[in-house]
Each structure stands twice: as C-alpha cells, then as structure tokens.
Amino acid sequence: MADIKYRKGKTPHKREYRLIFRNIDREGWDPSLATYEADGGYQMAKKGLAMQPGEITDEVKASGLRGRGGAGFPTGVKWTFIPPHNTKPVYLICNCDESEPGTFKDRYIVHQDPHQLIEGMILSSYAVGAHVAYIYIREEFPEGARILETAIAEAREKSYLGKGIFGSDFDLEIYVHRGAGAYICGEETGLIESLEGKRPYPRIKPPYFPAALGLYMSPTIVNNVESLCHVKHILEMGGEAYARLGTPRNTGTRILCVSGDIKKPGYFEVEVGKVTLGELIYDICGGLKEGRKLKAVIPGGSSAKVLRADERFIINQGDEKVEIGVEDIPMDFDTLMACGSMAGSGGVIIMDDSRSMSWVLNNINHFYAHESCGQCTPCREGTLWMQKITDRITNGSASPEDVETLKSVADNIEGKTICAFGEAASWPVQSFIAKFHDELVADTDEANADSVVTPEGMLATADLK
Amino acid sequence: MDVKKELLEKIDEAITHYPESKRSATLPLLHLFQEEHGYINDETVEWIADKLGLEPINVLELVTFYPGFRQSAPGKFHIRVCRTLSCAMAGSEELMEALCEKAGIDRSGVSHHHPIAVGKDGKFSIEFAECLASCGTGPVCLVNDDFYEEITPMNAGKLLKKYN
Ligand SMILES: Cc1cc2nc3c(=O)[nH]c(=O)nc-3n(C[C@H](O)[C@H](O)[C@H](O)COP(=O)(O)O)c2cc1C
Ligand code: SF4
Ligand code: FES
Numbered sequence: 228m229a230d231i232k233y234r235k236g237k238t239p240h241k242r243e244y245r246l247i248f249r250n251i252d253r254e255g256w257d258p259s260l261a262t263y264e265a266d267g268g269y270q271m272a273k274k275g276l277a278m279q280p281g282e283i284t285d286e287v288k289a290s291g292l293r294g295r296g297g298a299g300f301p302t303g304v305k306w307t308f309i310p311p312h313n314t315k316p317v318y319l320i321c322n323c324d325e326s327e328p329g330t331f332k333d334r335y336i337v338h339q340d341p342h343q344l345i346e347g348m349i350l351s352s353y354a355v356g357a358h359v360a361y362i363y364i365r366e367e368f369p370e371g372a373r374i375l376e377t378a379i380a381e382a383r384e385k386s387y388l389g390k391g392i393f394g395s396d397f398d399l400e401i402y403v404h405r406g407a408g409a410y411i412c413g414e415e416t417g418l419i420e421s422l423e424g425k426r427p428y429p430r431i432k433p434p435y436f437p438a439a440l441g442l443y444m445s446p447t448i449v450n451n452v453e454s455l456c457h458v459k460h461i462l463e464m465g466g467e468a469y470a471r472l473g474t475p476r477n478t479g480t481r482i483l484c485v486s487g488d489i490k491k492p493g494y495f496e497v498e499v500g501k502v503t504l505g506e507l508i509y510d511i512c513g514g515l516k517e518g519r520k521l522k523a524v525i526p527g528g529s530s531a532k533v534l535r536a537d538e539r540f541i542i543n544q545g546d547e548k549v550e551i552g553v554e555d556i557p558m559d560f561d562t563l564m565a566c567g568s569m570a571g572s573g574g575v576i577i578m579d580d581s582r583s584m585s586w587v588l589n590n591i592n593h594f595y596a597h598e599s600c601g602q603c604t605p606c607r608e609g610t611l612w613m614q615k616i617t618d619r620i621t622n623g624s625a626s627p628e629d630v631e632t633l634k635s636v637a638d639n640i641e642g643k644t645i646c647a648f649g650e651a652a653s654w655p656v657q658s659f660i661a662k663f664h665d666e667l668v669a670d671t672d673e674a675n676a677d678s679v680v681t682p683e684g685m686l687a688t689a690d691l692k
Numbered sequence: 693m694d695v696k697k698e699l700l701e702k703i704d705e706a707i708t709h710y711p712e713s714k715r716s717a718t719l720p721l722l723h724l725f726q727e728e729h730g731y732i733n734d735e736t737v738e739w740i741a742d743k744l745g746l747e748p749i750n751v752l753e754l755v756t757f758y759p760g761f762r763q764s765a766p767g768k769f770h771i772r773v774c775r776t777l778s779c780a781m782a783g784s785e786e787l788m789e790a791l792c793e794k795a796g797i798d799r800s801g802v803s804h805h806h807p808i809a810v811g812k813d814g815k816f817s818i819e820f821a822e823c824l825a826s827c828g829t830g831p832v833c834l835v836n837d838d839f840y841e842e843i844t845p846m847n848a849g850k851l852l853k854k855y856n
Contacts, residue, residue: 316712325825326822326823326825327823328776328777328778328822328823328827329777329778329823329827330823330825330827331825331826331827331828333825334825334826359711359712365825366723366760367760367772367821367824367825367834368825369837370837370839402709402710404709404716404719404720405719405720405723406719406758406760407719407722407723407754407758407759407760407761408758408759408760408821409757409758409759409760410822421719422716423713423715423716424713424715424716424717424718424719424744424746424750424754425715425750425754426753426754426757427757442712443712443713484827484828485828486778486827486828486830487777487778487781487827488781492827492828492829493828494828529776529777529823574827576777576778576827578781582781587777590775590776590777590780591777593775594776594777594822594823597804597822598822
C-alpha cells in the first residue's frame with residue numbers, strides 16, 4: 228500500500244487498516260472500470276469463477292466475516308441457509324439503503340469505488356447461485372445510483388456481467404433499484420417487499436427468512452455493501468489469513484463512522500476490536516472540542532443503546548473477568564454487546580457535556596416516529612407517544628411522571644413487533660432513561676402534574692401530527 | 693395521457709429489470725415520472741397501473757407511503773435538509789431557518805402529511821429529510837440531485853445563489 232497517495236488532508240490515520248477503503252480519497256483514482264482494472268481489479272472475480280461455488284462459501288466461512296449492516300450475523304453461515312434441494316431461482320440483494328442515523332460508509336464505496344462492489348457481488352452471486360442480483364440503493368443517493376448504472380454498463384460491455392461472464396458458463400445480471408426515502412427499506416424483508424413493488428412492510432420471521440422465502444418467495448441473500456466488498460478481499464487473502472485480522476470471532480476490518488461533538492469526525496477503517504473507543508475518540512479523531520468533556524456515546528447507529536461516559540462494565544478477557552470503562556471498550560461486536568449495546572452499523576455518535584440528553588433523545592424519537600412503517604400497533608402508536616412525551620420534556624410541559632410513562636411505552640414495544648425496528652426505537656429510550664434518568668426528570672416540572680397525559684388520554688388525542 | 697417517446701423507452705427498459713414480476717417496476721416508473729413532471733398525479737398513477745397490469749390503488753399506496761414521492765408540485769429547486777441527530781447537533785435547525793428566510797419560504801403550514809413548503813415564486817421548496825448518510829460533515833442538504841456538506845447558516849445565501 229506504500230505506493231498509494233491520498234488526496235490532500237485525506238491520508239488515512241496510521242491506526243487504520245485500509246482494505247475496503249483502500250481507494251477512497253486516493254490520488255488519481257476515479258470510479259471507471261479502466262482505473263479499477265489498471266489497479267488489478269476483477270482479477271479475483273476471474274479466479275473465483277474458476278473455483279467451485281462451495282469453495283468460495285467455505286473461504287467466507289473460514290474468514291469469520293460478520294455482516295456489516297447491523298446485526299453482525301456471520302455471512303458465510305447465512306449463505307448456507309439456502310435450502311439444499313432448492314429448485315427456484317436464487318437472488319442476491321445488496322443492501323445499500325444506508326439510513327441508520329450515524330452511518331456513512333457505503334456512500335463512499337458506491338461513489339468512489341463501484342467496481343469493488345460489483346466484483347464482490349459477482350463472487351457472492353456465484354457462490355450462492357444467483358443469476359439476477361439487485362442493488363437496493365436509497366433514493367437520496369441519486370448520483371450514486373448513476374455511478375453504479377455506469378459501472379454496470381461498463382462491466383457488461385466487457386462481458387464481466389451478462390451471459391457467460393469471463394468466458395465461464397456463469398450468467399449474471401445486476402440491476403440498480405432505487406428506494407424512495409423510507410428507513411424501513413433497510414430492514415431486509417421490508418426491502419424485499421419494496422423491491423416487489425409494494426409498501427415496505429417487513430415480513431414476520433419465521434417463516435419468512437429471506438434465505439428460504441425471500442424475493443418472489445425464492446431464496447434470497449441480503450448483504451450490506453461493505454459485507455459484499457469484503458468477499459473479494461477474503462478470496463484475495465484466503466479466509467484463514469483474513470481471519471487473522473481483527474480479533475477472534477470479530478475478524479477483519481470494518482469502517483467506523485464518527486460524528487457529533489468531536490474535533491475530527493470522519494470514516495476510519497480499522498481492524499475489528501484492535502482500537503478502543505477511547506483510542507478512536509482521542510487518538511484518531513483528535514478528542515473532544517476545546518474545553519469539553521465526554522458525556523455519552525452511541526456506538527453503533529442511533530438504534531444502539533447509549534453509553535454514559537462514566538459507566539463501568541465487567542467483561543470476560545480470556546478466562547478472567549475484568550472491569551473496564553467506556554474508553555477501554557474495544558470496538559468489536561462481542562464486547563459492545565457484553566456492555567449492553569451493539570456494534571450495529573459502525574456509526575459512532577459522540578456527545579459532549581454541552582448536550583441536553585432530553586434534546587438528543589427527542590431528536591432520535593422524531594426519527595423513529597417518522598419512520599415506523601405502521602404495521603404493528605405497539606410500534607406505530609408507541610413511537611409517536613414517545614416522541615410526544617419527549618416533545619413535552621423538551622418544551623417544559625412534562626411532569627416527572629411522564630418519564631415513567633415514557634419508559635413503559637418503550638418496554639411495551641420491545642419484543643412485541645414484527646421486525647427489529649421495534650427494538651431499534653425502544654432501545655434509545657430505555658437506555659437514555661436508565662442512564663440519564665435524573666437529567667430527564669430535571670427537565671420536567673411537578674407543576675405540570677395536573678396535565679399529565681395518561682396512555683388513555685394519549686389514545687384519545689392521538690392524531691397523526 | 694401523452695408519454696414522450698424517450699420516457700417510454702426508459703420505462704420499457706426499466707421493466708426488463710424484473711423478469712419475474714412487472715409489479716417490481718412500480719417504484720422505478722414512479723421515479724421516472726416524478727423526474728419528468730416533478731410530482732405524481734392521479735393520471736400518472738392510473739397510467740402506471742395500466743402499464744403494469746395493477747390496480748391504481750397498488751400504485752397510489754406507494755405514493756402515499758414513501759416520503760420520496762410528492763403529490764403536488766415542488767419548487768423548481770427542491771431542498772432537503774437533514775434533520776437527524778448528527779446534523780441537528782451541527783446546526784441543521786438553524787440552517788433550515790436561514791434557507792427559509794433567504795428563499796422567502798414560510799414553513800408554518802408544514803405537517804406530517806404536507807412536509808414540503810414552497811416559496812411564493814415557486815423557485816424553491818424545502819423540507820426536512822432524515823439522515824442522509826453523511827453525518828460526519830453536517831449539516832448536509834440536497835438541492836434536487838446535488839449534495840452539499842457542511843453548510844452553515846452563513847452559507848445559506850451563497851448556496852441558493854447557485855440556482856437560477
Ligand atoms: C430497521 C432496520 C433498518 C436497517 N437498515 C439497514 C441499512 O440501511 N443497511 C443495511 O445494510 N442493513 C440494514 N439493516 C439490517 C438488514 O436487515 C440486514 O440484516 C442486513 O442488510 C444484512 O446484511 P449483512 O449480513 O451483510 O449485515 C436494518 C435492519 C433493521 C431492523
Ligand atoms: S416493528 Fe414497526 S417498522 Fe417493524 S413492522 Fe412493525 S410497525 Fe413496521
Ligand atoms: S444525521 Fe445528517 S446525514 Fe446523518
């Protein structure tokens with residue numbers, strides 16, 4: 228990588244390990260096929276198509292790659308969920324909805340290195356036996372959609388897509404499908420419904436696990452943009468060698484997106500678990516703004532439970548139990564889960580001591596109230612109640628009791644809905660109340676006790692804004 | 693309804709992307725029409741339904757669900773300002789105010805069902821959008837298809853001047 232120069236001010240931090248983002252902000256780089264090929268592009272696709280599909284899946288399994296879209300599910304294992312005696316067509320879908328607040332990584336791959344994604348998709352499609360693949364891209368990436376269309380046309384022109392690609396007998400078409408501004412289309416079954424031309428109402432699992440009953444009720448593999456790009460690098464390095472990057476069970480690299488109250492926000496590709504939250508904040512991102520102290524961190528997109536700066540956690544380190552603080556948390560899947568939150572989509576949002584937690588939570592609640600698809604009553608009604616309660620807390624018309632009502636609404640959404648949006652919406656509320664209870668209560672006033680709104684009252688006044 | 697030859701070609705091409713089900717082409721067709729007309733009206737809904745062998749309600753229910761589709765004309769330049777957390781922390785509320793002031797747009801009538809406010813002269817329209825996936829460079833906004841990062845309220849006027 229020594230020969231790669233990056234654009235002024237865009238040189239990767241020395242703690243970074245650039246695999247997926249190798250070409251992002253690279254001097255002289257453009258999204259054309261010629262540039263990609265001159266740099267050795269499509270060699271792995273050629274090599275992969277000479278292998279057996281199962282061998283590719285085995286490499287991906289050996290790599291330990293876990294999905295970068297949110298849930299962190301092992302990619303190779305997901306691929307093997309396609310029913311063994313399936314006779315229906317298989318589909319691959321690239322999830323480029325990138326709409327989890329705090330997440331901004333797939334956008335750069337699509338805008339600057341589209342052929343890396345296409346190469347990853349060729350290999351993945353071949354491995355799972357898909358001849359038609361879709362890239363579901365959020366509507367708010369109009370330029371990205373055009374770049375992908377151009378890249379696909381270029382690849383087709385060279386017979387890297389279409390019939391008998393690279394002279395093999397494998398056919399593959401990739402199509403770009405644009406969403407229309409709804410967060411729920413990032414949820415894989417909502418995405419599938421959307422791609423079928425319907426409202427994106429998520430399907431219930433079981434039975435509708437996409438690998439068995441996905442697009443048009445056929446086996447469908449949905450993977451995130453970043454996950455699919457990793458497949459190329461796994462083949463290039465070999466699954467085992469890839470697995471030596473990162474930490475055990477949390478292998479490879481991943482892109483962390485840092486935003487909020489921080490000196491140098493941005494995207495950083497690091498080995499999973501090799502950088503702690505403290506190192507990310509202070510070494511890589513230059514620390515907090517002048518005179519400010521860390522107050523809270525949302526470590527994996529706005530759905531992830533918030534961490535309070537002074538929290539302590541007991542985690543397993545080998546056979547030992549050790550106590551660590553927020554800044555000591557290695558940014559991996561398992562530790563963040565052990566700390567009661569999640570690595571999610573890699574979106575890290577930093578809040579300093581100038582922030583009102585009522586205000587932050589209210590902003591988050593507005594997002595979920597706006598984005599609920601409306602299928603399940605607890606989610607549809609509950610997200611709006613939660614928003615209305617934090618509206619009151621922030622405008623000074625709430626009573627202390629409202630905070631308890633807020634918690635009970637969240638508790639009655641979690642686990643009672645069709646899709647994980649229910650959790651995504653209730654976890655912020657539950658964690659902000661658990662960790663900043665007194666601050667939320669301090670923003671309320673006993674004097675408002677008479678006007679306290681009960682769930683019954685809420686129902687009576689519930690309107691759609 | 694008259695559909696231009698060029699648009700019709702694009703429509704027919706888009707339908708080929710979905711060999712298994714024409715219904716899947718609903719969203720792409722809605723996009724093509726919205727790009728052409730700025731919004732989706734009843735006639736368009738019926739035309740698409742007819743083209744894809746659907747009931748008009750199958751198309752209309754998408755128009756009403758997805759925030760990306762509009763049922764009335766926006767301004768010539770439609771602005772979407774990110775409202776979500778990181779951008780809000782970076783000042784997107786203030787940016788919205790500055791843009792409205794400079795573009796002469798009154799947002800007081802905005803509601804869940806009518807999120808878009810259009811300026812009197814019809815040049816600009818504006819709405820809040822949820823996280824546009826560029827949270828590290830907030831506040832961000834889209835003007836039609838053009839994306840802008842780190843737009844401070846002070847730059848609002850400069851941004852609008854690019855559009856005529
Ligand atoms: C409400 C909700 C929103 C989601 N949004 C996204 C998204 O924008 N992008 C994404 O890749 N995955 C998103 N996911 C996760 C997908 O459902 C799915 O797990 C993922 O695309 C699988 O890819 P992976 O295994 O490569 O991570 C979302 C999940 C939920 C519940
Ligand atoms: S949990 Fe919410 S978003 Fe998910 S299906 Fe139910 S109503 Fe829709
Ligand atoms: S919060 Fe504005 S782009 Fe994500």
